[in-house]
Amino acid sequence: MMRAMESRTQGGRERSGAVAGGARWEAQPWRLQLQDVRAREHRVSRSALVAALLAEGFTVEADVAEFAGALEDRASLSIGQVLRFVDSVRVRMALACTDDEVLQLAYLRRNAEELAERMIDWANTGRLPA
Template sequence: MELSFWSPGSSGMQGRMSTVPMRSRVVRDPARVRWESQPWRRQLRNPDGFEARVSRAQLVAMLLAENLDVDAEVARFAGASEDAEHLTILQVLRFADLLTRRMHLAESDDQMLQLAHLRRNTEDLAERMIEWTNQDRL
C-alpha cells in the first residue's frame, strides 16, 4: 500500500498558474476612453500626448493671441485643482466629465444651461489642444 500526499504548491492548477506570466495591462482613464469612443471627435496621432504637460500660462497666451478668449478662460481653471502650473489634455477631459456629472445634480434650468455651455467650451478646448498637438504646436 502506498501513501501519497497531495501538495497544492507543486502540482495541480496552482502549480501551473504560477508558471504562466501575467500580462501587464495599462489602466486607462475613463474620460479618455469615453473621448476615444466618439469617432467624430478629433483624435491624437500619438496617444501619449494625452498626458503631455503644457505650461498653463503659455497655453493661455497662445489662445489669447488667436483671439480665443473663451478657450483661454476655460484653460485658466480647467484642471487647476490637479496642477496649478501645467495642463494636460487628459485634465481637460476629466473636467468635461465632471461638468457632465454636475449637470445631473443641477437644481435649476439656469444652472443646467450654464454647465452645458461650460462643458461645450471645455470640449472645444480639448479639441483645439488635440489639433495643436497633432500639428506640433503644443
C-alpha cells in the same frame, strides 16, 4: 449583445469615470483623435497655453484653460486634465437643481470640449506650447 451593452450603461446613461470618460469622449467619431496617445498626459505651461489661445483669438477656450484641471496642477495643463474636467462638469450637470444651472454647465462643458479639441489639434500638428 444587448445585455453586454446594458452592463456598460446605467438606465441608458453612460457612467462617468476619469479613464472611461476620456476614452468615451475620444471614441466619438466626430472628435479629433490624438496621433500620439502619450500626448494626452503631456503637461504644458498653463500661462503659455492661455497666451497662445488669446493670440489666435480663442478667448473662451483661454478662459477655460485658466481654471480647468487647476485642482490637479495650477501651473500646467494636459489634454487629460481637460477631459477629466469635462467629465466632472457632466456629473455636476446631472446633479444640478435648476434649468439655469444645467444651461450654464452645458456651456462650460461645450467650451471645455472645444479647448480639448484645440489642444489635440495643436498636439497633432506640433503647435502645442511647451
